[in-house]
Amino acid sequence: MTLRKINARDVTIQVALVDGTTWVEVGGLNSATPKLAENEESVDTTTFSSQGNYEGEIMQRGASLALEGFVLKDDITGAPNPGQDRCTQLALLTGYASLGKIRFRAPVDTNWTVWNEATFSVGEQGGGNNDKISWKCDIMRSGPSVLVSVS
Numbered sequence: 001m002t003l004r005k006i007n008a009r010d011v012t013i014q015v016a017l018v019d020g021t022t023w024v025e026v027g028g029l030n031s032a033t034p035k036l037a038e039n040e041e042s043v044d045t046t047t048f049s050s051q052g053n054y055e056g057e058i059m060q061r062g063a064s065l066a067l068e069g070f071v072l073k074d075d076i077t078g079a080p081n082p083g084q085d086r087c088t089q090l091a092l093l094t095g096y097a098s099l100g101k102i103r104f105r106a107p108v109d110t111n112w113t114v115w116n117e118a119t120f121s122v123g124e125q126g127g128g129n130n131d132k133i134s135w136k137c138d139i140m141r142s143g144p145s146v147l148v149s150v151s
Helices: 082-091
Strands: 012-016 023-025 029-035 041-044 056-060 064-070 100-105 111-122 134-141 145-149
Touching: 012 082, 023 082, 082 100, 082 111, 082 134
Parallel strands: none
Antiparallel strands: 012 023, 012 100, 029 064, 041 056, 064 134, 100 111, 111 134, 111 145
């Protein structure tokens, strides 16, 4: 077995369309940062018998995925990248309708990491005089992750 470094640029990130079964790639990305301890909550279980040592337990797990890149649009129709568009549409919704599905994997992974329920928040877009328009989306897992075999 050879352990290899994984190129961040080779990670595939897809979002499910409104039908919940069709997956499209989120395009234009130049940064993807999973935060696997986001929204983690712990409880202090220290007692007098702890002899001055902190003791605690994790009571809640969470995770988020921060995506950054450039706005992509078809140069003829003006249609946005389907993945960016789906993330943006989910970011406009509230309540149960605001939950979408996202999956990601490195090229050597035999499973997708799937968040069957996640919330989406699109960040600022723009740039300066010599910049391309930026695109940002923060995705927060709601519920557990699941692993699904790559087919």
